[in-house]
Amino acid sequence: MQHPETIKVLIVEDNADDVFFLEEALASAKRVRIETVSKERLGPALDYVEKNGADAVVLDLQLPDIAGLETFTAFKEKFPDIPVVIITGTRDSALALEAVQKGAQDYLNKGELSSSIIVRTIQYAIERQKLTSQLKKAMEEIKQLSGLLPICSGCKKIRDDKGYWNRLEGYIEKHSDVSFSHGMCPACMEKTYGGEDWYE
Numbered sequence: 332m333q334h335p336e337t338i339k340v341l342i343v344e345d346n347a348d349d350v351f352f353l354e355e356a357l358a359s360a361k362r363v364r365i366e367t368v369s370k371e372r373l374g375p376a377l378d379y380v381e382k383n384g385a386d387a388v389v390l391d392l393q394l395p396d397i398a399g400l401e402t403f404t405a406f407k408e409k410f411p412d413i414p415v416v417i418i419t420g421t422r423d424s425a426l427a428l429e430a431v432q433k434g435a436q437d438y439l440n441k442g443e444l445s446s447s448i449i450v451r452t453i454q455y456a457i458e459r460q461k462l463t464s465q466l467k468k469a470m471e472e473i474k475q476l477s478g479l480l481p482i483c484s485g486c487k488k489i490r491d492d493k494g495y496w497n498r499l500e501g502y503i504e505k506h507s508d509v510s511f512s513h514g515m516c517p518a519c520m521e522k523t524y525g526g527e528d529w530y531e
Contacts, residue, residue, distance in 0.1 A: 340453060341385040342369040343376040343406075344418065345395055349441060353389060353418070356446040363454065372396040373405060380410055387414045387453050389439070392426055403430040414460035416452055436460055
């Protein structure tokens, strides 16, 4: 029997009733096993993630040691790759939306929660964060190949930033996920072998 995937979720919330409801909702997940840990303040939450990691964080913006949008930005600056779902009261919906615009994956309104919505939101947040991280990595790789490259007009080798000359294929393979297969265009085949009939 295949064991279900385990997701570790940190709940950062100082209201004990809300924490209990979230823990019960996440424990009811059918196709995934969700382990929860809760912290009442942001400081201990940051320490916990530093030592133990987390797959996702459910974060209240109004905590005893910090409040408002700064709650989210303080967490995201330290752990940019961990998906954050904001949990908020009705009065703070605009603030939660602003957090989403600044990088939170989603937000949940405390007055409109069900177990299925909570579980689905966390799972989607994790998947979206994975895609975001993959896209960011791809863009960084593309950026590495942007700009002017010194290339020899004769042999087509590229000079790197240390002054060494590298084969074009080697340079591109080192700075991207591209791999090369080699063939020969008709013009080079004609020049080298006298046409396509040589191998027949």
